[in-house]
Amino acid sequence: MTPAEIKEVILDILEDIAPDEDLSGLKEDVPLREQLELDSMDFLDIVMELRKRYRVQIPEDDYVELSTMQSTVKYLAPLMKDLQKA
């Protein structure tokens, strides 16, 4: 998967978690927590969805990497580069 595809994956997940949100204006470098008021329960859902959909395991210590869209994609790029987007 390319970084652009990974971003799409994350957007898909966010769309599922927060169906009322308009994600078109999402900023790359502003924390998701701030932009969407996501709380820790929601972040766990992102982690769980990645595990469920792509079997990507993210250790708890790395959750901080999921702060912004940019940092998330950067963190996931090496983990997901050999995977096919579903």
Add this chain to the structure above:
Amino acid sequence: MSSYDTIIIGAGMSGLAAGIRLAYYDQRVCILERHTTIGGLNSFYRLGGRNFDVGLHAVTNFTPKGTRKGPLARLLRQLRFNWDDFSLSPQIGSTIAFPGVSLRFNNHFEFLRSEVERSFPAEKDNFQKLADTVVDYDDLNENVASRSARSIVGQIIKDPLLVDMLFCPLMYYGSARENDMDFAQFSIMFRSIFMEGFARPWAGVRLILKNLVRRFKQLGGELRLRAGVRRMEVEGGRVTRVVLDDGTQLAGDRVLSSAGWVETMRLCDGVHEVKSSAAGQLSFVESVSLLDAEPRELGCDQTIVFFNDSDKFHWQKPDELVDVRSGVICCPNNFDYAQPLDEGVVRITALANFDRWKNLPEADYQAAKAIWYKRMVESAVQFVADFRPRVVASDTFTPMTIKRFTGHENGAVYGTPEKRWAGTTHLKNLFICGTDQGFVGIIGSMFSGIAMANRHLLGMPEKTDPASASAAKRQTDH
């Protein structure tokens, strides 16, 4: 024998919400419900060709569409519903009515603030101080959280009448403890009622329940009605098997029970002597009057009136069958719907004594329902327009009804005063959610189901859920 990743006992709000969470993450999950329908304490029924709700006065914690903070928004995200799915219409306005003084409130906290200022000018700053303390609830340290709300609020607000008036709605909508609440519960209720607010779906609670069930089933969850759990077999500190009333045996890796703490303990092999009194003592009689007019046209223009007609407000199990000195009057018509309800409805709730109702012979039971219906309405019309001439049908249910349809000991609507915030039991794979875990009400119990599912059944680490993690810590600390 069927086997599941998780077996959930009870298809009330908490069990259904938990089921949805587990089904999202591909667990094989089965919800077992003893009753013939879903909903538990907040179910619905048909009588004489009409739809009745058992519980619903109002959904608390209402925040408008687009709000991202607060329990309602968090719950919608966790269950992945759109705000519109619950079709919530906000309240028109509510009142706390005591002898000689009343405070009105709506879904804008400013209004209550101005009302307090009008009726209790000397308490203006104190009320603000109370509001500030309540908002900071997540940061409360454990010592404050479990302390008596009466004592904390009494130190901030000087006028005992205002204290009683503020406690009245919060206790009616969520206190399992007689005459007091712990401060954490007080803060949760204060925010959910005064700072967030009331709303209701036009179609009543069935709309919310149908959404929950549909989602659960779409995700592959299994719901079994008329499937009461009779006992749980225990081996090596774990539940190994769940046995139903009809003898069917099911295996589950884990069990989550919303039946109540005492009720759940009674199901476990090897547990002896659980006192019914531990299940809580506070129950209600609820009367529903159907009118051939819109309540508003008769002068009943408030959404909910919390009333008390005596010097002090008493929140305790009454000596008599019903305590009509105080109560809640709800007009489900008085929400801001796009179209009016089919009929006028006035619901009245008052405290009741389970044992007294239980000990009545059958013939007296029916008569008592009629007598106390009359007395409750008589008491209520001290505070709302007299709607009696327009009543075309009525129904009354008692603590016995609540016990029969939900299994809750003593008909205790808010369960035990000793909440189990951690949700754990003496068995490694048995957990509890709902009323006795700690959160009550429609939104509260769903939240409880979600939090317990996340923490104990999805393997989510505790620290990811700050509110319940600190609550859990509180529980173990005292």
